[in-house]
Amino acid sequence: MSAHVNMQTATPDKSIPLSQPTTRATDIRARGEPFTWALGGALALGCAMIIGFLVMVFWNGLVTFVPKPVIAVTTTDNQVTAGEPTRTELYKPQSADLAALSPQIQKSISDSDGFASRTMFRVGNYDLYNEDFRWVSEFQVTKTEAPKDILFAEREEWGPLIATLKNITVDGQTIETADIHDPRFAAAHQTSRDRRKRIREIEKDDIGKINFQLDELRIDVRKAELRSGRDSTDHAVAQTTLKEKTPQLEAQYKALAEEAGKLRELNSRNSAMFVDITGREKSVALDLIVRVYKPNDMSFFESVGVYFSRWWEFVSSEPREANTEGGILPAIFGTAAMTLMMVIAVAPFGVITALYLREYAKQGKLVAFVRISVNNLAGVPSIVYGVFGLGFFAYVLGGSIDQLFYPERLPNPTFGTGGLLWASLTLALLTVPVVIVATEEALSAVPRSMREGSLACGASKWQTIKYIVLPRALPGIMTGVILAMARGAGEVAPLMLVGVVKLAPELPVDGFFPFVHLERSFMHLGFHIFDVGFQSRNSEAGKPMVFVTTMLLIGLIFAMNVTAITVRNRLKRKFKGSQF
Amino acid sequence: MNMDVQNLTFDDTIYHIKKGGEGAVMEINDLNLWYGTAQALYKVTMPIEKGMVTALIGPSGCGKSTLLRCINRMNDLVDGLKINGEMKLAGENIYARGADVIALRKRMGMVFQKPNPFPMSIFENVIYPLRVDGVTDKTILEETVERALRGSALWNEVKDRLQESALGMSGGQQQRLCIARAIAGDPEVLLMDEPCSALDPIATAKIEDLINELAGQYTIAIVTHNMQQAARVSDNTAFMYLGRLIEYGDTETMFQNPKSPRTQDYVTGRFG
Numbered sequence: 001m002s003a004h005v006n007m008q009t010a011t012p013d014k015s016i017p018l019s020q021p022t023t024r025a026t027d028i029r030a031r032g033e034p035f036t037w038a039l040g041g042a043l044a045l046g047c048a049m050i051i052g053f054l055v056m057v058f059w060n061g062l063v064t065f066v067p068k069p070v071i072a073v074t075t076t077d078n079q080v081t082a083g084e085p086t087r088t089e090l091y092k093p094q095s096a097d098l099a100a101l102s103p104q105i106q107k108s109i110s111d112s113d114g115f116a117s118r119t120m121f122r123v124g125n126y127d128l129y130n131e132d133f134r135w136v137s138e139f140q141v142t143k144t145e146a147p148k149d150i151l152f153a154e155r156e157e158w159g160p161l162i163a164t165l166k167n168i169t170v171d172g173q174t175i176e177t178a179d180i181h182d183p184r185f186a187a188a189h190q191t192s193r194d195r196r197k198r199i200r201e202i203e204k205d206d207i208g209k210i211n212f213q214l215d216e217l218r219i220d221v222r223k224a225e226l227r228s229g230r231d232s233t234d235h236a237v238a239q240t241t242l243k244e245k246t247p248q249l250e251a252q253y254k255a256l257a258e259e260a261g262k263l264r265e266l267n268s269r270n271s272a273m274f275v276d277i278t279g280r281e282k283s284v285a286l287d288l289i290v291r292v293y294k295p296n297d298m299s300f301f302e303s304v305g306v307y308f309s310r311w312w313e314f315v316s317s318e319p320r321e322a323n324t325e326g327g328i329l330p331a332i333f334g335t336a337a338m339t340l341m342m343v344i345a346v347a348p349f350g351v352i353t354a355l356y357l358r359e360y361a362k363q364g365k366l367v368a369f370v371r372i373s374v375n376n377l378a379g380v381p382s383i384v385y386g387v388f389g390l391g392f393f394a395y396v397l398g399g400s401i402d403q404l405f406y407p408e409r410l411p412n413p414t415f416g417t418g419g420l421l422w423a424s425l426t427l428a429l430l431t432v433p434v435v436i437v438a439t440e441e442a443l444s445a446v447p448r449s450m451r452e453g454s455l456a457c458g459a460s461k462w463q464t465i466k467y468i469v470l471p472r473a474l475p476g477i478m479t480g481v482i483l484a485m486a487r488g489a490g491e492v493a494p495l496m497l498v499g500v501v502k503l504a505p506e507l508p509v510d511g512f513f514p515f516v517h518l519e520r521s522f523m524h525l526g527f528h529i530f531d532v533g534f535q536s537r538n539s540e541a542g543k544p545m546v547f548v549t550t551m552l553l554i555g556l557i558f559a560m561n562v563t564a565i566t567v568r569n570r571l572k573r574k575f576k577g578s579q580f
Numbered sequence: 581m582n583m584d585v586q587n588l589t590f591d592d593t594i595y596h597i598k599k600g601g602e603g604a605v606m607e608i609n610d611l612n613l614w615y616g617t618a619q620a621l622y623k624v625t626m627p628i629e630k631g632m633v634t635a636l637i638g639p640s641g642c643g644k645s646t647l648l649r650c651i652n653r654m655n656d657l658v659d660g661l662k663i664n665g666e667m668k669l670a671g672e673n674i675y676a677r678g679a680d681v682i683a684l685r686k687r688m689g690m691v692f693q694k695p696n697p698f699p700m701s702i703f704e705n706v707i708y709p710l711r712v713d714g715v716t717d718k719t720i721l722e723e724t725v726e727r728a729l730r731g732s733a734l735w736n737e738v739k740d741r742l743q744e745s746a747l748g749m750s751g752g753q754q755q756r757l758c759i760a761r762a763i764a765g766d767p768e769v770l771l772m773d774e775p776c777s778a779l780d781p782i783a784t785a786k787i788e789d790l791i792n793e794l795a796g797q798y799t800i801a802i803v804t805h806n807m808q809q810a811a812r813v814s815d816n817t818a819f820m821y822l823g824r825l826i827e828y829g830d831t832e833t834m835f836q837n838p839k840s841p842r843t844q845d846y847v848t849g850r851f852g
Contacts, residue, residue: 363659449696453758456652458686458765459712467711468698 054554061551064544065310067303070150070162070295071121072277073136074143081136082150082162082277083121084295086540090115093137105139120540124152124160125276132159133540146296151180151274153284153292156320159541161284163274168286172269180292185272192270192287195263202260205511210253212512217242222408314548319503323532324542328549330504334420334522335556337508339489341424341518342431346488347481349428350435357436358443359465371440378433386494389426394418394498398519414519418499420508421518426498427491431484438480442473478568482561489557492526500524502531525553590822593625594839596829597816605630605768605799606651611665613646615658620646622823623665628769633791633800635814635831637807639846642820644803648771651801652688653681670768686713689762689798690771694778695754697746697761702738705746705757709765724764731797732760733790752783759790763798770794772802776809788813807847811835819843 028034072082093116098106109116117138126132153161165178170188177185221242224234270286290313293306317327353374361367398415406414415421446469454464470477492500501521508520533546604627613621621643628634636644649655650667653674667674674684686709697705704711706725715721725742729735734756738749746757755775762770772791776784791800791813804810810817810831817834819827819842827834827843838844845851 447696449692449694450698452654452657452690453692453696453698453761454708454712455657456654456685456688456690456692456771457709457712457761458682459708460682463712467708472699 057547057550057554060544060547064548065307065314067152067293067295067298067306069146070152072145072147072150073121073141075136075140076142077140080277081121081123081134082147083123083134084152084162086120086122086133088117088119091118092116101139109139122160122541124162125158125282127158128276128280128282132538147277148297149178149294150277150296151292152295153274154290154325155284156288156290159321159325159538161274161282163276163282166273166275166281168270168272169283170270171266180294188270189286189289189292192267192285195267196287199260199263199267202256202263206256207253207260209512210249210256214246214249217245219408226407315552319528323503323528324536324538324545328523328525328528328552330507331523331525331528331549332552332556333507333509334500334504335489335525335553336560338420338424338427338495338522338524339485339560341420342427342488343481343485345425345428346431346435346484347477350432350480350484351439351477353432354436354439354443355465355470358440359461359469374433374436378437381493382430382491383493383497385426385430386497389422389429389494389498390418393422393425398422417519418497418521419519420499420522423495423499423522426494427488430491430494431488434484434487435477435480438483439473439477442476442480443469445476446472475568475572478564478571482564482568485564486557486561489560490526490553492524492530495524495527500527502527502535525549525556529553590622590824590826591840593825594827594829594843596827596833597627597629603629603631605670607666607668608647609666609668611647611650611663611667613643613650613655614662616660620823621650624820624825626818626825626828628799628801629816630799631796632815633795633802633813634816634818635810636801636803636818636820637805637810637846638820638826639851640805641822643823644818644820645773647820648773648801648803651769651771652685652690654690656681686765687767688769688771689759689765689767691755691758691762691773691775693774695751695758697749697754697757699745699747701743702746702749702757703742706760706764708761713765728760728764729757731763731794732756733786733793734760750783752779752786755779755783755787756790759787759794763794768799770798770800772800774803774805777805784809807835807849819846821846 068084070082071085072080074080092114093109098109101109118135119138121134121136122132123129123134124132147164149164151161151163151165153163155161165180165185167174167176167178168185168188169175170184175184179185217238221235221238224232224238228234267285267287271283272286272289274282274284276282291306291309293302298306314327315332316329318330319328320326357367357371394415394417398413398417398419401415402410402413450468450472451464454468455461459467499521501523504521504523506517506520508517508522509515510517529546529549532542532549536542606628608624608626608628611621611624612619624643624647636648638644646655650663651669651674655661655663663675665675669684669687673679689709698708700708703721703725706728707715707721710721710724726735726739729738734753737753738757746754749757755778759775776787779787788809791802794800795813795815802810802814814831816829817831818825819834819838819840821842827838827840834843835847838847
C-alpha cells in the first residue's frame with residue numbers, strides 16, 4: 001500500500017532546478033585500504049614463516065637418511081681425505097695461512113674480497129682420526145674423485161667407517177674378498193648380527209628375569225623383616241627361600257652367561273679388515289657393522305633400500321652412540337604415553353572444576369577471584385611447574401607412597417623420584433587452566449532454553465547437566481583438551497625435572513609384573529632434540545638427527561591433534577541445525 | 581518505572597469468576613514478587629480452573645510470563661528473586677518451606693516461547709520426562725511416545741523417523757514435539773509461554789487447533805500476546821497490567837463486556 005502511494009508522489013517537480021552533484025572526497029585513509037594491506041601483509045608474513053619453518057624441518061628431516069656419495073679429495077700437501085661432503089661455506093682465511101699460498105691463489109682470494117670456499121667432509125673413522133669432520137679449503141684441492149669401491153659402514157660404536165674392504169675373517173680363517181656383495185661376506189655378517197641379537201636377548205630378557213627374581217626374593221626378606229621383625233618366622237621363611245633359590249638362580253645365570261660368552265667368543269672370530277683412503281688398516285668385528293654399502297656404486301633401488309632401512313631402524317629401535325645414532329623408539333613411546341596420560345588426568349579434573357565453578361558455585365567475589373587465579377596459572381613459567389612437580393609429586397607424594405607401600409625397597413626410591421606418572425601429572429597441572437577456561441566457555445554457551453526445557457520436564461540439576469548441558473558442551477570441552485594436549489606434548493622444561501632422562505634403560509611397559517611401570521623415568525622427543533643437538537660429543541653429527549626428531553615430534557603432535565579434532569567435528573555435526 | 585506509572589492508581593481486581601470455587605486446580609493468593617528491588621507482581625489472586633484453558637494477556641512487561649513461570653517455580657533460577665504469598669496446587673502450597681521442586685515440576689508440563697527440542701532423536705525427546713524418572717521398560721516408553729505424539733498431532737508425520745534427530749524438523753513440528761514432551765509425563769497442568777510467537781501463521785493455526793483438542797484433557801495456562809488467539813483458544817482470560825491482575829473472567833465477558841476501562845482499551849486495541 002505505502003509503496004503505491006510513494007510512486008504517485010515521486011513524480012519529479014520540473015520547477016526545481018537540478019543542482020550539480022556534489023562530490024565529497026573520500027580520503028584513502030578513510031577507505032582503510034592501507035590498513036587492509038598491512039593486515040593482509042602481516043598474515044602473509046606469518047604464514048610464510050610457518051611454511052618456511054615446516055619446509056626447513058621437513059626437508060632437512062627427509063634428506064637426512066638419503067645415502068650420500070663419498071668424495072675423495074687430494075690436497076696440495078698430498079693428503080687425501082675421503083668423506084661425505086656435508087656443507088660448503090665461504091670463510092676468510094687467516095693472513096698467516098694466506099702468506100704461505102702461491103701468488104696465483106692469493107690473487108684469486110683477494111679478488112673475491114678475501115673470501116675462500118671450504119667444504120666440510122664427514123670423514124668418519126673416529127677411532128683412526130679422532131675427528132668426525134674435516135674442513136677442506138677449495139684452493140688446496142688438487143684432485144677430486146669418487147672411488148667406486150669405497151664403502152660406508154655404519155657401526156655400533158665409533159661412528160661410520162669410510163674405507164675399502166681388504167679381506168674378511170670367518171671362524172678365524174681369512175677369506176680374500178673385497179666385495180660386500182660376496183655371499184660369504186653377507187652370510188658371515190648375518191650370522192654375527194644374529195648372534196649379537198641373541199646375546200642381547202640373553203642379557204636383557206633372560207638374565208634380566210633372573211635378576212628380577214633375585215631382587216624380589218631379597219625384597220621379600222626385607223619386607224618380612226619390616227613387617228614381623230628380624231626374629232619372626234616370616235623372616236626366617238623368607239630367608240630360607242632366598243637361600244634355597246639363590247643357588248638355583250645363580251646356576252641359571254651362570255649357564256646363560258656362559259652361553260653369551262660362547263657367542264661372544266664366536267663373534268670375535270668373525271671380522272673384516274678395512275683399509276682407509278690413506279692406507280691405514282682397521283679390523284672391525286662383523287657383528288659391530290649395522291649396515292654397509294657402496295655410496296658411489298649403488299643402483300637406485302639400493303639407495304632406496306638403505307634409506308628405508310635407516311628409517312625403520314630410526315623408528316623401531318633404541319638409540320646408540322650417545323643418542324646420535326640408532327633409533328628413538330623409547331622417545332616416541334614416552335612422548336605418546338605421557339601425553340595420553342596427561343589427557344586422562346587433565347580432562348576429568350578440568351571439566352569437574354569448571355562444572356562446579358560455572359554451574360554450582362555462587363557467582364560472587366570468591367568465584368571471580370578463583371577464576372582470575374586459574375587464568376593466571378596459565379601464565380606461570382613451565383619450569384616452575386617442574387619444580388613443583390618434583391617437590392610435591394615426586395618427593396612428598398612419591399616419598400609417602402614409598403614409605404607406605406615400598407618400604408622394603410628403600411633407600412632406592414620407587415615413586416619417590418621423577419617418573420612417567422609424575423611427569424604426566426605435572427603437565428596436567430600445567431594445562432588444566434586451558435581446559436577449565438574452555439569448558440567454562442562451552443558450558444556458558446549452552447542455551448538457557450535447553451536447561452529450562454530439561455528442568456521443566458522434572459529433571460534435577462544434575463540430570464540436566466548430565467543429559468543436556470555436558471553433551472552439548474562436549475565439542476567446546478574437546479577444543480580445550482586439544483589445546484591442552486598441544487601445549488603439553490611440546491613442553492620440555494618441566495619434564496627435565498620430573499622424570500625425563502637422556503637414556504631410559506627400560507620402557508614403562510614390559511613383561512615384568514605389573515607390566516605397566518608408571519614410576520619409571522622415560523625418554524621424550526623434545527628432550528631428545530635438546531640432548532642430541534646440544535649435549536652430545538659431536539653436535540655436528542647430531543644435527544641431522546635434530547631435524548628428523550623435530551619432524552617426528554611435529555608429526556606425533558599433529559597426528560594426536562587430528563584424531564582429537566576429528567572426534568570433535570563428529571560431535572559437532574550432531575548438534576548442527578540447533579540454531580534458530 | 582517512571583513517575584507516571586508510580587502515580588497511577590489501581591482498583592482492586594475485577595472478577596467475573598467466583599474465587600475459591602470447587603473446580604480450581606490451582607489457587608494463587610496475594611502473590612507478590614520482586615526481582616531484586618523491583619516489584620514485578622502485586623498481590624495477584626486468581627484461581628485456575630480444572631480442565632479449562634486460561635489465557636494470560638497484557639502488554640509487554642505486565643508480568644504475565646513471570647506469573648506463569650512462578651507456577652512451576654522456573655523463576656527459582658533467577659538470582660535475587662523474592663516471593664511472598666501463596667500458590668496452591670491441589671491444596672498444597674508449592675512455595676512452602678521444603679517443598680520438593682523437582683516433584684512439583686513433574687506434575688506440570690511447560691512449552692516455551694521458542695521451540696527447544698534437545699539435540700537427540702525425536703523418540704528420546706518425547707520420553708525425556710520418563711528417562712529422568714529412570715523408566716527403562718521399552719513397552720512403556722513406546723506407548724508413551726505414541727500417545728504423546730498422537731496427542732500433539734505429530735504422530736503421522738514422524739512415526740517413521742522416530743530415531744532421527746529432532747533438530748531436523750521444521751519450527752512448527754519442533755514446537756509440537758515440545759508439546760508432546762510436555763504431555764508425555766501426564767501433567768496436571770500444562771503451561772504455555774507464548775508458544776506461537778516464533779512460528780509462522782500455518783504452524784500457529786496447527787498449535788491452536790491442538791490447544792483446543794487438549795483443552796478437555798489438561799488444565800492449560802497460556803501466555804499470549806495475541807488477543808485473537810486468546811479469544812480463540814481460551815475459556816478464561818486474565819488481563820494483567822504493570823504487575824497487577826486487572827480483570828479476570830470468562831473469555832466472552834472479558835472481550836465483549838469488560839468492566840475495567842483498561843481492559844476495554846486493551847482488548848479493543850487502543851493500547852498495548
